[in-house]
Amino acid sequence: MAASGMVPTETTPFVLGRATGDLAEAAAKLAGEIGSVPVETVLAQANRTAGTTAGTGAIGDMRPEPSPWYAFDDGDQGTTDWYPQGLTGSDDSGALPAPAFLVSWYFKPEAGERGIRVTFLDPGTLKYRHALLVLADLDGSYRPIDIHAGGIALHGGLLHVADTVRGLRVFDLAGILDLRTAQDDLGDGTRVGRHDGKFHAFGYRYVIPQTDFWRVAQPGPRFSFVSIDRSTETPQLVTGEFRDTDPEGWVARWDLDLAGGEPNDAYVLGHPRIQGAVSRDGRWYLSQGAGSTANGKLLVYEDGTLDTRPYPIGPEDLTVQDGRLWSVTEFRNKRAIFAVPF
Template structure:
């Protein structure tokens, strides 16, 4: 972890008409809360399911939860980002939030977030959308490689542009506006009906923090709550190049240059978080090979076992959590810090 120039990673606010579009849509559909969504969640996770995700990892994680069979086998959707209710500080129940991106180029369906309860093992998807002031809306075609929630604001990594922001106060339930969920093959407002590819919940984007200069890639995002002031962390995945970076901003987020920035010195980093004076890096390998957890403490580097396809990182209940992405191996898992 080598300090580097902060200036290239500066962000500027570009709200545009996003907030107006979101307010228009929320006013017509009506919002609900994360607690209510989880109370009626329609999918089931399995504790210690999909063990193939762990590969040769020893010791195994202290706990892990597998997505349901339908989400295990799909080749259309891939989980990427992970955050939790403790990151928010304002959600009243334990929850994980995992982002997924739609892979096929044809029939783009954008990105979604799963809200998952570690207590009930129930979860529910919500589609993230971009609304316009006239009340229309559509999918968001990005990778969503990382997410982090602070207060009511959900930050989503946009690889080439920076950070998209979604206000969880605008968690919209289509069932409050109409008796059905519309056409599962359509998105947006058509006549007097709302459609979201069959999803019950949508969350419109409300803000945007864009890169001030072209070049930096925003692959993942997390929050360090271990110090006196929480910090937002972003970083870049590079396939075969150890030159990927991480940077930290104070929250409440205000853009500009980060507090500090580092070159990580490792390729294939899918997620990173600083916590208690250490850096934790989630390193991928392949769809059949275990990844690694790299822990930097000053000049010391520790390599720890990790599952296959590890992604973004978050901390909840004193454990480090991540999510895995590959077909048949999709789990949220926790290990000791």
């Protein structure tokens, strides 16, 4: 055991301001035209199947191996367009009717930008489906959100998505829109938005408009990952920053309603390449990446000491579900959702 690298720091640089603007109004207008469906409907209409063996290259030399292990299908393993980043689930939400995981992805090519998406996965059936996250406009159309989406956390029906340079975008899962309720087909798979009275979403059936925004002052700290600590008397939202080569990234905790916008506490992480963080029962759990070919590490802090544990290749965001710690791996042919014990 070694001395912890985490040290307290000032909270004022991380203050968030609410910037809802016309987001909620535009999303409601779009929902009134298309019609919304609950999460369970999306899961019931899942069109892809996860496996328990694909993507196992991410395990590398980790022993014992993580379990359970849910790998994305061949198409999602092999694509160089989309990369998974964030992970949350029904335990975070406290409101979903059945167990589920949600995963955020960002579109990597600059040419043909298609924004960000979220995956809904049923761990009981291993069925899953992607939905496109969008910005609704007051004119009744919508457009992709061209950012590097990071970590995610689901509180009730509100999905918080890390926007690297701006803060936290919020999407209300009560407003999942099913294009099939408005028209007979999914439109042109190369287009997005409303064109000539028809809706398009790059071939996706479901779109979810942004409804709220918590922004950090510019220039300001970067937001990379998000989680929820439900082990405290008052649950808290956890978010922080990835830095590639220096240890000066940060992590902070807010009240879940983000009232006042200032975090309750904040820390300098003391390690580079931190991809996700969870606080639980007085401990901090940090996922640390090491590139696309080397195993990462799980760093566990308690009472000022550090315990380093083996972890898969390419670990990202962290979440808690079924009393275990879960993460998602990002690299091509090494993409899976997996659990380890606390």
